Amino acid sequence: MTLRRGIFLSGIGVISAWVLLPIWLIAASAVGGQGQISAWPKPLWPAGGTLDGLASFLAIEGVWKATANSVAVALLTMAMAILLGAPAGYALARFNFRGANLFRVLVLMTRAFPVAILALPLTVSFIRFGVYDTAFGVALMHTTLALPFAVLVSASLFQAIPRELEEAAWVFGCTRWQAAMRVVLPLALPGIVATAIFAFVISWNEVFAASVLTVRNRTLTAYLLAVLSESPMHLQFAGGFLLIVPSVLFIFLVRKHLFAMWGIANR
Amino acid sequence: MTKHPRTLLIVSAALLALAAPVRAQQSTVFLSSQLRPVESAQIMRTQILKGYAGKVEFVPEQPAELVVRLQAEKQAGKSTISLVAGVHGELQPLVPAGILTPLDDVAATLKARGFAPELLALGKFGTDHQLMIPWMQATYVMVANKKALPYLPAGADINALTYAQLADWGAALQKATGKRLLGFPAGPTGLMHRFFEGFLLPSYTGGVVTTFKSPEAIVAWTEFAALWKFVTPNSTNINFMQEPLLTGDVWVGFDHIARVIDALTKQPNDFVTFPAPAGPKGRGWMPVLVGLSIPTGAPDVAGAKALIDHLTLPATQIITASTVGFFPVTSAALPPDLSPGMTLAVSAVQKTGAAKDGIATLLPVGLGAKSGEFDKIFLDTFQRVVLRGEKPDAVLARQGAALQALMAETGAPCWRPDPVSAGACQVK
Numbered sequence: 001m002t003l004r005r006g007i008f009l010s011g012i013g014v015i016s017a018w019v020l021l022p023i024w025l026i027a028a029s030a031v032g033g034q035g036q037i038s039a040w041p042k043p044l045w046p047a048g049g050t051l052d053g054l055a056s057f058l059a060i061e062g063v064w065k066a067t068a069n070s071v072a073v074a075l076l077t078m079a080m081a082i083l084l085g086a087p088a089g090y091a092l093a094r095f096n097f098r099g100a101n102l103f104r105v106l107v108l109m110t111r112a113f114p115v116a117i118l119a120l121p122l123t124v125s126f127i128r129f130g131v132y133d134t135a136f137g138v139a140l141m142h143t144t145l146a147l148p149f150a151v152l153v154s155a156s157l158f159q160a161i162p163r164e165l166e167e168a169a170w171v172f173g174c175t176r177w178q179a180a181m182r183v184v185l186p187l188a189l190p191g192i193v194a195t196a197i198f199a200f201v202i203s204w205n206e207v208f209a210a211s212v213l214t215v216r217n218r219t220l221t222a223y224l225l226a227v228l229s230e231s232p233m234h235l236q237f238a239g240g241f242l243l244i245v246p247s248v249l250f251i252f253l254v255r256k257h258l259f260a261m262w263g264i265a266n267r
Numbered sequence: 268m269t270k271h272p273r274t275l276l277i278v279s280a281a282l283l284a285l286a287a288p289v290r291a292q293q294s295t296v297f298l299s300s301q302l303r304p305v306e307s308a309q310i311m312r313t314q315i316l317k318g319y320a321g322k323v324e325f326v327p328e329q330p331a332e333l334v335v336r337l338q339a340e341k342q343a344g345k346s347t348i349s350l351v352a353g354v355h356g357e358l359q360p361l362v363p364a365g366i367l368t369p370l371d372d373v374a375a376t377l378k379a380r381g382f383a384p385e386l387l388a389l390g391k392f393g394t395d396h397q398l399m400i401p402w403m404q405a406t407y408v409m410v411a412n413k414k415a416l417p418y419l420p421a422g423a424d425i426n427a428l429t430y431a432q433l434a435d436w437g438a439a440l441q442k443a444t445g446k447r448l449l450g451f452p453a454g455p456t457g458l459m460h461r462f463f464e465g466f467l468l469p470s471y472t473g474g475v476v477t478t479f480k481s482p483e484a485i486v487a488w489t490e491f492a493a494l495w496k497f498v499t500p501n502s503t504n505i506n507f508m509q510e511p512l513l514t515g516d517v518w519v520g521f522d523h524i525a526r527v528i529d530a531l532t533k534q535p536n537d538f539v540t541f542p543a544p545a546g547p548k549g550r551g552w553m554p555v556l557v558g559l560s561i562p563t564g565a566p567d568v569a570g571a572k573a574l575i576d577h578l579t580l581p582a583t584q585i586i587t588a589s590t591v592g593f594f595p596v597t598s599a600a601l602p603p604d605l606s607p608g609m610t611l612a613v614s615a616v617q618k619t620g621a622a623k624d625g626i627a628t629l630l631p632v633g634l635g636a637k638s639g640e641f642d643k644i645f646l647d648t649f650q651r652v653v654l655r656g657e658k659p660d661a662v663l664a665r666q667g668a669a670l671q672a673l674m675a676e677t678g679a680p681c682w683r684p685d686p687v688s689a690g691a692c693q694v695k
Contacts, residue, residue: 060305061312119332123339133347212335215296215326215347226327229456231305232529233510 023244029234030054030241053238066223069135070204073219076139077146077203078196084143085150085199086192090180092151093158104155107148115141119212126213133215141209146199153198157191158184190256197254201247294322295570298336299352301403301557302591303327307525310590319577321570330357337562341366346564350571355389355556356630356638358399362392367560369396373572380579381598389629390558399558400575403584403593406554407461408615409541410508410527415518416539418443426618428544430470430490433519437497440518449498450517453649454506458523460642463649465553465628466521467491470546474685475628476674476692480660480667487546488652488659495653503654512538523555524612528592532608540615542622549624551684557593588613626684633679644670667694 030053057063088107092100115122122141123132131137161184169179185192204221211222218226220243228239302311308327316323328336333353340346341364351358361367374387374397382401390399411425418439419425423432437449453459464475471487472478505511508522509530520527521543531538543552559578561571577583581599588594589605592612601613619625631638648666651657671694681692 061309119335120339120342123336124343127340127343127345132343211329212332215298215336216324226329227303227305227308229329230303230507232507235305 023248026237026241026244029237053234054242057235057238057242060227062223063220066218066220069217070220072135073138073142073210074200074203076136077142078200080139080143081146081150081199082192082196085147085195086154088151089154090158092155094163104152107151110144111148115208122209123212132213133217135217138210138213138219139203141213142203142206145206146202149198149202150195153195154188154192157188161187194254197250201250204247294324295349295567295574296324296326296347297350297352297574298326298328298333298348300328300330300333300354300357301352307591314590315578315583315587318583319574321573323574333357334360337361337366338364341563344564346562346566348562349565349567350574351560351562352402352557354630355399355558356632358558358560359392359632361560362394362398366562367398368563368565369398370400370561371397373397373400373575377576377579380581382596386556386596389556399560400579401556401596402559402578403557403587404554404596405524405557405593406552406616406619407458407466407521407523407543408527408619409519409521409543410512410530411539411541412512412515412518413537413539415440415448425539425541427622428541430494430544430546433544434490434494434497436519437494441497447497447499448518449494450505450508450511450520451498451502452505452508452522452526453502454504457506458526459649460645461553462521463645464631466543466551467546469551469626469628469684470544470548473548473626476670476681477685477695479670479694480663481695483547484663485659488648488663492653492656524592524616528608528612531611532606535607535611538611540611542615542619545624549626550622551626551628552619552622553628553630554620555630556596628684629682632682634677637673637677640673644673670694
C-alpha cells in the first residue's frame with residue numbers, strides 16, 4: 001500500500017514537474033530582470049522581482065493590435081472548425097457511406113504536409129483569392145490544421161451517444177434535424193466545446209502560416225517571431241510568458257470539458 | 268439548446284464582417300530585414316521616420332521570409348510592399364527573379380548626397396542598372412571590458428592587435444581569473460560564420476574560397492583551435508555578445524556592431540572598442556551594406572521614392588547612426604556630440620575601415636538561396652576542427668570538396684578578396 005502509494009505520488013510529482021517547471025522558469029525569468037537570465041545555476045526564486053520586462057514588452061508598438069488579431073483569428077478558427085467539423089463527425093458516426101474510412105485518413109492527411117514547403121504556393125494563392133494579410137485568411141489556414149481533430153473527436157463523441165435516443169425522438173415526431181439539434185447536440189455539447197477550445201489553442205499557438213500569410217495584420221505569435229527573435233533575453237521571456245498565460249488559463253478553466261472529450265469523466 | 272448553433276453562426280458572421288475591412292488602409296508598406304530587434308524597430312518608427320511627411324508602415328521581417336514574400340507577390344501579380352530593405356546579400360537572390368525595379372533615376376536625383384562610389388556600385392549587383400540604393404552600413408568589431416586591459420600582452424597595440432596577441436591576452440586572463448573570458452557569437456542564431464568568412468580566413472590566407480584548403484588555412488584553423496582554449500565554453504550559446512558583456516561572462520568579445528550596441532550605450536564607461544585582429548596576410552574585415560529597393564508592381568512607387576529620399580538625407584543618416592549604430596553611406600558628417608556609447612561604436616567602425624592592413628571582404632555574392640549552405644560549410648569546419656578537435660587538413664579536404672561542389676552548382680564567380688575569376692570560383 002505505502003510503496004504503491006509512494007510510486008503513485010512520485011509519478012504525479014514527476015509529471016507535474018515536467019509540465020510546471022519550464023513554465024515556472026519562464027515566469028521567473030520574465031520577472032527576474034537581466035540577472036536572473038544569465039545566472040547559473042538558475043535560482044528557483046527570482047532574485048529581484050521587477051515588472052520592467054513585462055511592462056516594456058506590453059509597450060512595444062503593435063502588441064495590442066497583434067493580440068486583437070490573434071483573438072479574432074482564434075475565434076474564427078474555432079467557429080469554422082466546429083461548423084465544418086461537427087457535421088462531418090456526425091456523418092461519420094451515424095451513416096455508413098462508401099469511403100468513410102478513406103475520409104478519416106484523408107482528413108488526417110492535411111496535417112501530413114509541412115506548412116514550410118507550402119509557404120510559397122499558399123501565399124501566391126491567398127493573394128489571388130484576396131484573403132492575403134487578413135484575419136480571415138489566417139483563420140482559413142488554421143481551420144485546415146484544426147479540422148482533423150474537430151472531425152475525428154466529434155465523430156467519437158457522436159458515436160458514444162446511443163442511436164436509440166435519437167430514434168426515440170423520431171418516434172415522438174421529431175424530424176432528423178430536430179432530433180439531432182434537441183437530443184444529440186445537448187449531450188455532445190461539452191465535448192464539442194472542448195473541441196472548440198482545442199481549435200482555439202491550435203490557432204493561438206500556430207506561428208508559421210500566420211507569419212507567411214500576413215504582413216500588416218500579424219497574429220501575436222507571428223508578430224513576436226519577427227520582433228522578439230533578436231531582442232534582449234528578458235524581453236523574450238516576458239513575451240513568452242505572456243504568450244502562454246492565455247492558453248494555460250483557458251485550458252484550466254475548461255479542464256472539466258477536456259476530460260469529457262477524452263472520456264475520463266462522465267458527461 | 269437549439270439556440271446555440273445559431274448564436275455560433277451569428278458570432279462567426281460578425282467576426283467575418285469584422286475581419287474583412289481591416290485591409291483597406293493606405294500607407295507605404297516598408298518591409299525590412301534590418302532593425303528587427305524591438306528597440307531598433309521602435310526607434311525606426313518614432314525617430315528615424317519622424318520627419319517624413321507620408322504615412323509609413325514599417326514591417327520587420329526575417330530574411331528568409333522576406334524573400335518568400337516578395338517572390339509570392341511577384342508570382343501572384345499583386346503587391347502590398349512598396350519598399351524593401353535588406354543586406355546586399357539578402358537582396359541579391361531577388362535580382363535574377365526580376366523582382367527589383369531599376370532606380371537609375373533615383374540614383375541620379377540623389378547624386379548630391381555623396382554616396383560612396385564603391386557602395387553605389389554594389390547596388391548594381393553586376394547589372395547595368397542601379398537596383399538598390401545604399402541606406403546604411405555596419406561591420407563587426409571587438410569589445411573589451413576595461414577590467415581586461417591590464418592583461419593585454421606587453422607591447423601590443425589594442426587597435427592593431429594580431430590573433431597571436433589575442434590568444435596571449437586570453438591566456439593571461441585565464442591565468443589571472445581562472446576563467447575563460449574571450450567570447451565569440453557561436454550560438455544557434457549567432458553570426459559566427461561571418462567571423463570565418465570575413466575575418467579569420469582572409470587575415471591568414473588573403474582569400475576565402477580559393478584559399479579554403481591552402482596550407483595557410485590549415486594554420487588559421489590550427490591556431491584558432493588553440494585560441495579557443497581561452498574562449499568561454501558558453502560561446503556556443505551566445506547569439507548576441509552584448510548580454511555576456513554586460514553580465515561580465517565575457518571580457519573580450521567579437522560581434523556585429525548592432526549586437527553589442529546595447530552594452531556600449533548602457534555602460535559606456537566600462538568598455539573599449541577596437542578592430543578585429545590581424546593575421547599574417549592582413550586585417551580581414553567585412554563591411555555590411557544595407558540597401559533599399561522597390562519591388563516590381565509596388566503599389567506606392569512615389570511614396571517609396573520619397574522614403575528613399577528621406578532615409579538618405581544627411582540629417583536622417585546622422586539620426587540613424589546615433590540611435591541604432593548603423594553608419595552613413597553618404598558624405599553626411601557625424602556630429603561631435605554623439606553619446607559616449609555611440610562614440611565607442613563609431614570609433615570602432617572608423618578604425619576598422621581605416622586600418623592600413625585592412626582586407627575588405629564582401630558578404631557571399633551570387634549564391635542565391637544556397638548562401639545558407641555556404642555558411643554551413645564554415646560552421647561544420649568550425650564544429651569539427653575547433654569543437655571536436657579533428658585534424659584540420661582532413662576536414663578541410665572534405666569540406667573543400669563540398670565548397671567546390673557548391674560553387675560549381677551556383678556558378679558564382681569569386682568575390683573580394685578572392686581574385687576575379689572567369690567562371691565559377693574554384694577552390695584551389
